[in-house]
Amino acid sequence: MSSQVLGALPVSESRETPRGWLVVLSAMIGVAVGLSPIPFYTIGMFAPELSRAFGWSFAAMMGSIGVQSGVVMVSGPLAGFAVDRWGARPVALVSLFLFALCFMSLSLSNGSLLLYYGQWAVMSVLGAGTLSATWTRVVNGWFDRNRGLALGIASTGTGLTGLLVKPLTAWLISDYGWRTAFVVIGLLPIVIGLPVVLSLFRENRKAVPMADSAEATAEYGLTLRQALHSPRFWLLAAAFFLISFALTAPTPNMENILKSFKFELAEIGRVTASFGLAVIAGRIIGGWLLDRFWAPACAFAILLVPAAGCWLLSGESLTHQGAFAAVICIGFGAGFEFDLLAYLISRYFGQRNYGVIYGTFYTVIAFGGGLGPVVYGYAFDTMGNYGAALLLGIGCVIVGGALLLALGRYPEWDQD
Template sequence: MTSQVLGGHPYSQPRETPRGWLVVLAAMVGVAVGLSPVPFYTIGMFAPELSKAFGWSFAAMMGSIGVQSAVVMVSGPLAGFAVDRWGPRRVAIVSLLLFGLCFMSLALSNGSLLLYYAQWGVMSVLGAGTLSAAWTRVVNGWFDKNRGLALGFASTGTGLTGFLIKPFTAWIITDYGWRAAFVAVGLLPILIGVPIILLLFHERRGLAATVGSNEAAEVEEYGLTLMQALRSRRFWILAAAFFLIAFALTAPTPNLENILKSFHFELAQIGRITASFGLAVIAGRIVGGWMLDRIWAPACAFVILLVPALGSWLLAGDTLSGQAALAAVLCIGFGAGFEFDLLAYLISRYFGQRNYGMIYGCFYTVIAFGGGLGPVVYGYAFDSTGTYGTALLIGVACVLTGSVLLLLLGAYPVFTAADAANPQQS
């Protein structure tokens, strides 16, 4: 049996060096130009152009995001298997290249909506190696004491994309047209992502092997296999918790503008209020990561997830002032920024690094399902009742229940070489 550590760290050997922060920088860039943020933040820029060119409805074009979510539920675990089998660096480089080419292929759209969806489906398979599993596995391997903070900084890449890529895409569309814009955006992962990953993104295990050290390799491979994890009660506690958390944190995000509109805010005011969401996401990643390094992660999560619960509760009221609306959006954004960092941290602490990619991929499927379901439920609630109040209160209950479930995970296990062959982990 492994020993348990409640608030400390499950690895006894120090592993943090300045070079690890270069890996974090590379991971941040990889996240920024990957499958998760690039299509999500640019689809709104391309939609009016495609509608004008082919007569597609906005609902039909936004269906591409649904296609991506559905495909990622399958391709996420497969990408995790590839990360464990061939290594995160190789998978990330190949996937960045293929993702860029697939995105560029959207410039060849000919008016067939079915073909357009198929392109998104292929892109979601080939680009799945740019999702969080590859980046967080390598960052985990370089850090122990400051692991949460490192994960937080790495995941701020999505916030940088949200801030920079919209004006870039708008400039290309305005000056050169939407087809050129698809090509220009698709070149970003190829011309920026691939060179930086080749130069800076290295597993500590691989680096240690070049100097004849096996310390890092041992640390990297300790932990549970996927089958051992599936037999663990912690796996199913975490799955239930993150389904509820993903549902509650994702559901309000695409509905924020309509939620505020239901309180009769003017469009310009809605734009100013919702613009703060991205900054709150970045703050949630960094502050949450910093706290994870100092507080037992389930307790840290319980405290931080009270913040988005408060945000949803504020939006569920009968009246809403401008100040309360801004506070609510900041609270929800802060919680949304914490979600993926928390998941990566908990997986590394409770299941180890041995089959990290596959285990993370399984949880990505859970998050994709919960996150995809949430906006639909909220939209249906609004269509049926004309208000989001009941749905938002359900979201409050979900996020609070999920945070309580995390407290059942118990102390961090300490993985050793003897545990690698032990099927009785729990």
Template sequence: MHQRAFSKDLPKHDHPRGWTVVIAAMVGVALGMSPIPFYTIGMLGPQLSAEFGWSFAALMASITVQSGVVMIASPLSGIAIDRFGARKVALLSLPLFGLSYMSLALNNGSLMIFYAQWIVMSILGIGTLSATWTRVVTQWFDKRRGMALGVASCGTGITGFLIKPLCASLIQAYGWRTAVMVIGCLPIVIGVPVVAALFREIRCGPRKAEDVPGADLAQSGVTLAEAMRDRRLWTMAGAFLSIAFALTAPTPNLENILRTRAFTLAQIGEITAAFGLSVICGRLLGGWLLDRVWAPLIAAFILVFPAIGCWLLTTGSINALTATLATVSLGFGAGFEFDLLAYLISRYFGQKHYGSIYGCFYAVIAFAGGLGPVVFGYAFDRVGDYTLALRCGSVCLVTGAALLLMMGAYPKDHRK
């Protein structure tokens, strides 16, 4: 698009039109594979267990199956995003994810088929994960990139807040199969039209790069091979391995953690309700701060909160207020994780091969995220509480923050 269509008074790469891209990305995130299966399996679990006799351990293993597939497929997805464009990948993956999620309603009691459905859903829905959306958002923004990423990634918090009551009401009124079919339609009937209308990438045509807002940054950056020879990539990998493990592990165990601290079911429901809203707050505040302060320093500041939250849950006497503060702290940190990753990759390694590099990092996060809940659950089975696991989580968060502080200043130029 020619420069005259944009105000010369605004910083290049931060034109207001980019906010329509952010809205589309937020809708895509909200209706993608990251939040929908994760937030609905807990609602569907009792129905599937009652009808098919499956154990909850077997049902929750579907999340582990998904993490394993994502770990393998996310680098390939990143390459596809770089080669074919994020918009094309999104418009293909959204309807395929919706259809594959709807296929869960066809299961008649085979646990192996259930796992196979999750494998297919994870492969077809891989293009709805954050690499797709952040790839384009970071193209449109430079000065306000952190805030733009924070707003876009609020989609997961919105889904977490809305999808459970929707799923519950559908199950109560029509049964679990209808609930699955309706929820599976959402990426198709809402996601696809919004993304098709508003999600636009910056492309460099025959005009000079400076004639295209953001094209100079969109075309700069190191290759994946070059990034792999950079010690900063491995520093980030170690940091996010620790951070993802510590932030993901307590989330599905949170209700049981609170149960072991003698809270009633009603109290647990009230305490954990704060988690989803704190995720949104973490994304927005973290994004705002990223635009103003060196990102590793902001990461160290924000990761202190979930580290303290993990430790609070191990204290000798804990009341409802303390437990709520700990839960809010965990959600605050969890809300910042993916915004931080996207921001760091775009700043340290550039835009040109963003998808490939992000895909490799997502594999690291998928591995740590799949491992964390299992390790916490194993620790509970062995000793009957989560004290040791939670304190290890605090140490992991501090370690991850310390590693990020070793990243150094942002490179001034990525052009090759």
């Protein structure tokens, strides 16, 4: 299938320079201190402290993740529109600063659960500019031949958060209390993120002749309206709803899944520590493979890895080695998911309205990802185990991967 867009450059024309790898580094750090990983990886450590302080149930505090997912379904596309309209760099700078203030404001919690949810809602609106659409749009503009690898490295920021911010949060809570921990973790986007983005994060202005926007970059591709009329858009949406449901659901339930197999708390900690490394491996290895093979076929093969991990957890017994293998397999697949989405959007829909198109797909991911943990939790409450839910997840990830195979060949964006 061939598509032509006025003023576009062929996607095959290489734009890669050494400067682009500094942009990848800055995007990686921006991802690491943004809205997606910091609340997700720290809520599990803050929850027991808030429960002791205010008597909130664990389920009520996990509801904050549901609030974030629901709000991001609206704020994600709006942030993508802002990136397309005003450029990724200014949106990233403003959103990092506002997200940091919102996260620090959680230290002022006074026992009102409604106010706590409201803080999460505001944080999810103002921090939406730190989501993947902002960073991946700019990385796409610097790379073609090594685009998958560049996206993979940039996205390892979430894995770094899991490896570094989680233990930092635990230490801060233990030695200084949860209020201080909220403030210190909230300062990271300002102290680390803002200087790096200011100095290194730049759009590739040499990719094409400049458009009206000072931050405009490669303008080949479809508008959002054109994308919405494409069968590929809805095929990709269905696939990623199933994939996000299957890959997100086990993560917040992992400790309880292992606990259901009679693992001790210390052993659970050792096993789940491998998740962050597996996410990083999934991003880098998956991105490298995307550059060398047709992405849908590559995705289908890689998604069989987390399916195998879920199968290991769905049995009636689980060895220590099996638990390690399952966590690594699921982490590898979870790491690959967002790289894959960014890569497929850039290849099948182009860069013209990349931000808002990615933001729209993020709505699908937020819905599937928010629904998955709830379904898994309900399955455990009603049946006392996760076996049926994990088998459902296996079916979803395999069907989602198979749907990608129907996307067909990449469009050829020809210069008119």
